[in-house]
Amino acid sequence: MAYQQPALPYADNALEPHISAKTIGFHYGKHHAAYVNNYNNLVAGTPFDSMSIEEVICATAGDAQKIGVFNNGAQAWNHSFYWNCLSANGGGKPSGELAAKIDGDFGSFDKFVEELKAAAATQFGSGWAWLVLDNGTLKVVKTGNAQTPLTSGQTPLLCVDVWEHAYYLDYQNRRPDYVAATIENLLNWTFAEENYQSAK
Template sequence: MENNTYPYVNLPLPYELNALEPYIDTKTMEIHYGRQLPAYINTLNALLKDFPELQSLTLEELIAISEDLYQDGLQVPVQNFAGGVYNHRFYFNGMAPPTNLSPRGILFEMVESQYGNYNSFKEVFKFEGMKVFGSGYVWLVYDNGILRIITTPNQNNPIAKGFCPIFALDVWEHAYFLKHYNLRANYIEDWFRVINWEQATKNYLECVNQQKDIEMQKRSKKKLQSKKL
């Protein structure tokens, strides 16, 4: 993800605002991407302006340390606004113009293997999405070799809990109310039609590689400790 440190800007979408029609409507995209995301970006920049020690951190690093910032009164603001920028970017980049092609690839194969089939996966994901009370997100994450479907409230992010995100569904009402009104279930069904499986697979492979790097670092650390003993 480019522009991953302060000051943040609103990056271009990988598709036109009307490209997700008829599943995600143009007007929602104009407001969601064109107005709401910039508001998060502007607030995050203003928040970090007086904290140069935080300006060199990436969004992921800010999110990862957010729970340690309570003494400075920054814990919730960083969760809300660093999370808000990351989550929106991740959500928007996780979609693509609809096609008639069926999902495929190593991630899709793992989804089917772990959940039995794609329809079962969709049912579980939708069930979790319907359970979110108020505002939040549904995530597919990688966790030590397995996939998990988790939810987070508001703009909280799974990185803070040690999970690696693969794709995300925004279930704040502003993400779907203009087209789907209060029918979140219909929105979720439509969102399945615009998942960017190519990008999700790249995210998955990055998660796998990150986990391998962590395991290698752990093994190297153990070897060094054993030599000292």
């Protein structure tokens, strides 16, 4: 039951000028595809082959003997999620229940943005910054390398990829500029709202 890399929900150039078609081509076409292929090769013929990728991620988390399966599976899943967090018509502010929840849990939307930008900018090395629902409360968390909130019982609503391959062709070492451009112009609040409604 091989894991299929989902098709991008937009054209390679749809996120320009904030993320270039060249970056999408390498990021989706090379990096993400490699995680998917490696994961499928590692689980083929094992008991993991009949499990969902989410079940495999949770089953292998923290198991040093299964680190290859976890890293490739979690990165495959994280990237599939990340592409849906972006939209050419994104950015701005959420509306409805999620907007009210952000105001309630963070104090204001601006305070949430500050926290997400800080988490993304200060994640040491490669990793991710996330908006998650944790036991009914919205939180910003960051994870290193392939780590994912799935293994902590948290429900991801949105994420920003801060691995260098997500931004280096466009922004070089200016990660904060990439993070700001992504949050302000590309975040898909419709997707976040759908995740929130499913999880609450």
